[in-house]
């Protein structure tokens with residue numbers, strides 16, 4: 001995409017990244033008028049803020065075209081402060097091509113912890129500063145000391161090395177969810193076609209439970225956070241719904257990757273055999289290590305009350321017949337879930 005008198009927008013580039021690159025060019029000085037108000041809002045995706053459109057129009061840019069170009073392709077956008085994961089290999093390619101490194105929208109989504117192009121788990125920028133270009137900071141960090149797989153999870157911890165097989169399976173699920181965000185339906189390799197709206201509804205439900213944050217006192221910890229076992233717990237008091245949102249707002253790449261593989265297994269995108277081959281390296285429970293979709297339904301959740309379990313079963317019962325057929329193994333497991341009194 002090219003706007004007259006401004007730098008070309010790179011493939012999938014975030015607005016803040018493009019604004020920064022433009023501000024470094026002669027003509028881009030005009031962008032200084034955006035800077036102050038702009039930093040109080042979402043600098044990437046808040047494209048309808050009252051301050052925003054008049055400024056864009058005053059620069060002679062087509063507002064509608066501008067919004068189309070920079071809009072998010074998913075509602076599952078991580079909060080601005082958590083949008084710190086990136087692919088060093090992509091940055092090195094940018095530099096080799098003679099560009100400033102730029103930030104991709106594709107790194108900003110909950111369901112996207114993998115660089116599909118380079119088949120690797122994204123890295124985490126350590127020294128985040130909202131007033132300086134993230135891409136340059138991250139690139140400089142990576143040049144000084146190549147990526148250290150610490151995460152910016154609210155509870156700092158270090159995740160173990162990730163095998164190619166694990167990345168491959170998570171990438172399969174990531175592509176599946178990406179397709180559900182872009183197209184109205186998703187056609188699976190075995191010929192089944194699913195409604196994207198339903199795929200996203202189910203996936204969001206699963207992600208909220210699998211990524212549930214570690215709270216104090218312990219209640220409802222998500223199964224995808226098994227690798228954080230020894231880490232202290234978040235102390236804030238919050239409602240169940242608030243905690244679900246917090247769990248899905250955390251950029252931590254390892255737990256998101258784990259959750260994606262679980263989602264892939266529930267939908268049959270990842271076979272039970274492949275799931276079992278990597279389950280141990282993800283620190284899932286022993287019940288899940290030997291299982292598949294049924295076991296995920298049966299052991300992949302922690303419901304706080306019997307009522308919550310009943311509501312979860314009802315949630316799946318209300319889906320279309322096609323979807324229920326697709327999820328039948330998982331749903332049988334969910335019905336067989338036993339309320340684990342005293343475990344939280």
Ligand SMILES: [Zn+2]
Nearest residue numbers: 087090115118
């Ligand atoms: Zn990459």
